[in-house]
Amino acid sequence: MKKERTGDNCRPFKLAHQILSLTGISFERRSVIGFVELTIVPLKDNLRYIRLNAKQCRIYRVCLNDQYEANFQYFDPFLDICQSDPNTRSLEVFSQFHLAAAQKTDPDHNAGELHIQVPEDAAHLVGEGRGLRIGIEFSLESPQGGMHFVVPEGEGTLTEKSAHMFTYGHTARLWFPCVDSFAEPCTWKLEFTVDESLTAVSCGELLDVVYTPDHRRKTFHYVVNTPACAPNIALAIGPFETYVDPHMNEVTHYCLPHLLQILKNTVRYLHEAFEFYEETLSTRYPYPCYKQVFVDETTDDATAYTTMSILSTHLLHSIAIIDQTYISRKAMAQAVAEQFFGCFITMQNWSDLWLAKGIPDYLCGLYSKKCFGNNEYRYWIHQELQEVMTYEEQFGGIVLDPWQPPASGARVDSKDVFYFPVRNVHTMSPRYIEVMRKKSHLVLRMLEQRIGQELLLQVFNKQLSLATNAANTKIGSGLWGHLLLSTNLFVRAIFTVTGKDMAVFVDQWVRTGGHAKFSLTSVFNRKRNTVELEIRQDCVTERGIRKYVGPLLVQLQELDGTFKHTLQIENTVVKADITCHSKSRRNKKKKIPLCTGEEVDMDLSAMDDSPVLWIRLDPEMSLLRTTVISQPDYQWQYQLRHERDVTAQSEAIDALHNYPGPATRKALTDTIENEQVYYKIRCRAAHCLTKVANAMISLWAGPPAMLTIFRKMFGSFSAPHIIRQNNFDNLHHYFLQKTIPVAMAGLRNIHGICPPEVVRFLLDLFKYNDNSKNHFSDNYYKAALVDALAATITPVISVLQPGAPITADSLSADTKLILEEITRVLNLEKVLPCYKNTITVSCLKAIRRLQQCGHLPSIPTVFRAYAQYGQYIDVRLAAFECLVEFVSVEGRAEDLSALLAVVEGDPSPGVRHRVARALRAAPPFERGARHALDTDQLVHRLWNNMNSQLSNDARLRCDLVDLYYTLYGLKRPLCVPLPEIQAMMKQMHHRERERLERERERMERERERLREVREVELKPIIKQEIVETPIKDELQVGPMLTTDAPTELPVPLTHIKEEDDKIDIISVTDTPMPMFNEVGKREYISDNAAPLPGIPGSAGPIGFEPGMFADRTDLGAPKAKKKKKDKKKHKHKHKHKHSKDRKDRPPPLTPGALRPPSELRLREETRETFSSLSSSQSPSEDISLTTNMSF
């Protein structure tokens, strides 16, 4: 059998032991002087070169066996990734170089930055199986990644200021030379010499603390006897306070000064996690000790290393805090789970990352199921599933193990799917890693369903006991390979334990990307008493979606009970007739049994003659799938009311958004009030009710939605309009009390503004809020109230002349009240700060919202001040979010430049990362929109950072790749054309102008027509509504469009943005909609669409398209049915033409034949068109807006 090349056998040597000694650790200079000694065992006699990993270190000397000094070369390709093609600016090229650079230093390819030559005279030292010691002296100055010094400014000694340092990420090469592979475990001796007042916490057992002769410093000696790999070695040094866990004395917690009290509270239940895992896996915790260090300015909440975790100090909370408890407990439990898988058992290759990530997630999931309950668990899984599906549909299917192709079936090469290489963790987008982790978890959970939880745990147990045995042996035994886990090993282990061959499963879900998408329709056949189901997989060609073949569970709730049917899915369309068990007999009063065995009474009056109450697909989430189930509204309502599964309830709520009506309202109201229902469902129902109420506003009578519920639940006994004194002892009520005001704030009346009643209600909540008798802090509640106030704000209807400055006097009465409240609580926070400054965070967002809606002048000074280093991290991030959003609206180059400066050089690595992500999430301009910010300087700046500046921070580099992709796509950015193209463009420019002349004439005529049309229009209606509503809806409920459109008017800007994304997907399909727009755009060019230099066709930013209103009336609501028909016809008729259009669309109108017929370009254009549509919020204004408008 040919031995496969894996991460652990590619090197010509094995690592037996490593000594790491850091001596000169200086906080002032942020530098480290150190020494490592690796003991390697060569696997061959003629070992001439040894390649190790080391980055950003200065290497002074390499010595073999303390005697022979060796020559070495240092080469880091990340310092200039595209060295051989310096002028390229396209991401495609970059990706290739990027992967090459990562592989050139990948220890799993026997590569590394440090290239040591074994000198001639030392050749005799090398012998197979004989240990060779490589000593390396090195230093590190102001590290840019991997190690972080937190040295607060201000007076006082370092200890008083709580200066500390720690390592982050899993890239050990950034702080000491090593074999930076997860597949090379060895034993360790770690020594750290630090100031006398400081504590060094590192992996392994603390052997001794020795004072230096001058008694000013001390050395901490740690030893790791269980083999551990270099990426799992970490270090934290600081003036820590120590707390030994009272339940398990092998667990020690460290925190920064003054935080001991809340540390004790935070770690209160950690021992339960240990007990749970040990019990579940029936294995002892593999290490002799465990340490938790809470430090400031981490990038992640928790990172697990061998025997220790480095956690964010922001996880700490006092006993009076509710919301944070869930997060902290889960993060800590997760870190403990990673001790078993991830630290003790590591991965063999990068391709096995999914196991190293997924198994701890799975274990942590089991723990949180126990800790937080089954509902929470299922809800969480459901959320994760949706998140993964959304990501895959946007970016492409994630292949968990891309190394080995599945045994059968063609596979899309993953390289083509993503804009970054997925074959190395240093080149993956951080977001991808996050989603991949979630997907791994889901796949493991699916595996659990296939083979049973007990057996799966036995597999884990087997791996752990093998590893435990191996860990106790010496390297000579050759058993250390058992500490590694790979997909193949895992499949084999499953087979050994269970006798089941899971290869097919692995091929299907691990080695193939994407997920299934089912749409289900059903018809009841009365004569035969059957339900005719049709399950289609129509979208298999779309991104991230693939065809599924195999069993699929359908669950029918009938009058007689729940019935499960397993259908074999073999084709894209599967039809099945399912005989109903129950005759139609709803006149008989009888209780209806549910899947849980309960029997309930239902009001069956809404049903027609079908005995089916509701239908679910794959209720246990045993596939990676999205489902689109078409069933009538009353079935969704029954599902929401009576189905006991939270995922079903959640799906029902999603569906009920589309069915506004009294029955839906009743179902939602009952759900909110039902104490038996899971609280998150109740909260979602509240938000859904907001939408439903807005959609049926003209029919709505009585007090605003939810007001009565709120008063009933929280109003005081004798005066319902005054809220009771806070008592958060019932956590369900607490979360509802937080959610309902926010949901109510989303209500809009017939004028599209928040009803004054609701605003008054919210202000009263502020006024009467009294927390004096509560056992919990109300900071999150108050923050939610501020959020609610922000949500009431709608675009200003100004009486001022446009252009007049906004002053305090020009505010409306309600706005004044709101602003007064916001300033008051924000000012109060300065004196009496609340936990994590949640109120400030909400206030900043509220102020930004006021600015967005034109109530306040859009000035960023406040946010800049709050974004300064030295503010609390959450506040900073909120301020940065506002600034990022500000840039995308106002589009000033210096603001963007300031943000990029933060990305490049903020003291906190977490902030750099988060700002980069925020920029990606709200890009300063749309791709190809010819925005003023879209300059070549920006391209060069980003490129320079990606290409060389961020060589030591892989995560930030990949963040910027994400950003670059968002802004420019895969190809060379338009604003930096190649020199030869530039010349051609000049010619084009001339012709283009002529064409525009002609266009303008035609447009004048169009305008005439438009003006007539507008008179017919009664209300301003957002054009976009049509596009946004999925086609599915149009088929079902035509008339709904009428009610829907006007009420959606005050959609916040952000929502509209999201919708753009959706549109993008739709526009690629064959619906006639985009074609209309394309044609429309071609014909009607707004008169301030400046003649563009070059690029025919993409006629720049057009805010307002003259044809749109004309068409709106054509397609308008009263003729919805006709529209449907029309569309269908249209579709058939023009299908051919349309697809032809797509290929060579420009010819009929554009004179130039230069335009490359790339589909990508096409997509860009449609997107652009739509975004400009969406930005024209109030069509009654007769101006074309070029950018995102401020209201």
Next chain:
Amino acid sequence: MTESTEKVENICDARRRILNIAVSTVLLETGFDAADKVSLETLTEMIQCFITEVGNSARGYCELAGRVEPVLGDVSMALINMGISLQGIEQYAARPSRHIIQPPQQASVPRTPSMLSAGSKAKPAPHIPFHLPPLPDPHAYIRTPTHKQPVTEYEAIREKAATQKRDIERALTKFLSKTSETHNLFNTEDNQVYPLIACKPTFPSYLPALLPTDQVFDFDELEYHFQVANRTEDMPADKKENSDNEGDNGGDNENANNSQSETQDAPLGSSPDRNKSGG
């Protein structure tokens, strides 16, 4: 205090004035036309002393006889003992030329503050003789039931507490915004209407946020509440006790101490019920 002494003086004055009138009347009857102020006063003093002496003496006799109230005989005895003949006193009293002094105007009786009565007085038990005084209010010997406040009261108190709290907060923030740097939300020069106190960077920044000061909690108390009290949820009686105890020192909020002491009583009356439904 001063008020009460004044009242006493007033009363004395009134009596003295009557005596004065009486003396003057006798003088007129006797045939004087005028009298010196001093002599009049002297005579008044004398008659006052005389009457006092008679009264004291009469009480003495009365008590000697084992009575509570003097009878005519006691007065006679006193007069006789003082060596005053009772002869003709009846005639003198009925003499035709006598002046009748208008009875002094009934001075409005100062209202004695009504006793704080709580609860209804219990009927005396059958074995208690009827002449014994009635039982005092029940709170004096059983307990004090605080009465359920009328509906409107609660509302008013909450209103007042909220207003007070808000006023304090507003004053505080206003003061701070006047005395420190501010951010301006508008493009205008003056920043009077909605000033935002400028934020100052703190190092380390996490301390104030992780150890908030907006509310003061007694963490031992909370510890007890969550560890002990919460575990016995099935025993509502216990829980009620707990929550009552904690009501006193369960953490005071901001500066609203004043308002709290006022609100303390009000919601307690109905709170146990609500606690149950809430908890």
